[in-house]
Amino acid sequence: MTPALFLDDITCTFVSKDDRSQRYTAVANTTLAIAPGEFVSVVGPTGCGKSTLLNVSAGLLQPSSGNVKIFGESLNGINARAGYMFQAEALMPWRSALHNVIAGLQYRGMDEAQAQELGKQWLARVGLKGFEDRYPHQLSGGMRKRVALAQTLVMDPDIILMDEPFSALDIQTRQLMENEVLELWNAKKKAVLFITHDLDEAIAMSDRVVVLSAGPATHPIGEFVIDLPRPRDVAEIRTHPRFVELHQQIWSVLRDEVLKGYQQQKTAT
Ligand SMILES: Nc1ncnc2c1ncn2[C@@H]1O[C@H](COP(=O)(O)OP(=O)(O)O)[C@@H](O)[C@H]1O
Ligand SMILES: [Mg+2]
Secondary structure, three states: OOOOEEEEEEEEEEEOOOOOOOEEEEEEEEEEEEOOOOEEEEEOOOOOOHHHHHHHHHOOOOOOEEEEEEOOEEOOOOOOOEEEEOOOOOOOOOOOHHHHHOHHHHHHOOOHHHHHHHHHHHHHHOOOOOOOOOOHHHOOHHHHHHHHHHHHHOOOOOEEEEEOOOOOOOHHHHHHHHHHHHHHHHHHOOEEEEEEOOHHHHHHHOOEEEEEOOOOOEOEEEEEEOOOOOOOOOOOHHHOHHHHHHHHHHHHHHHHHHHHHHHHHHHHO
8 A cells, every 4th residue: 555654765964054064964764654544653762853754744844865755646845735733832823713723724715604614613523612712822731732633633634743742731631632633533544643752652542653763863763563452542541451561662672762862962961
């Protein structure tokens, strides 16, 4: 089957603008394929190159070498078949929740009434019925994330790219959101590339977990199929014996990389 997203031998070297001799290869020779409908998490230590890979998948960053294929076609420029959700807040403070959700639809030229109808449906689906007219500053952090989720999913993307979307939330809100994402994903089965530094979250959500090495020249060093039953409750699945087993297996690969990453952060600062 043609992958929804295929990163083929990707290398990303950043060159300093001030001193061209200063180069840093963040990602080296990374190959990763995500099938349509597959939920794949990429874990790795802070600063290893996770966001770099996501940005390459989104078409926001051109790799130094290698190819990106979207449903078999080479990606040039922005990936129009993908929706993104980043760690940072991406809502427009001057727009209401509803008008944030439908911004992309308006940009696409959808009829206003139709866009509003769809926007309301999506706000209801993420648990925000009745909050259509609230502005971002009138919503809690978790609610703002829900708006951002609706904003991404209303576009009905074939590929969903998420970069540590819930890391700023408290653990309870986070688990609620994770379950909501799984429920929505289960209904529509889109290809998901989920970036996280949290191994529990990666296992609980995914069909497959890919472990990246610490940088520089980050690349996959392990890949694990998560054969846990679905539907899952992310809080409950953590007590499943198979979860514990997978966690041990993956952590034994990830631990050394996290330590290396930590040492590098310490020497960098
Ligand atoms: N535009 C850039 N220019 C120079 N270095 C960068 C740039 N973007 C990322 N890096 C470096 O590449 C490495 C990987 O960054 P990133 O992908 O953001 O890591 P992660 O998301 O895993 O925390 C880091 O060392 C970071 O400093
Ligand atoms: Mg990052």
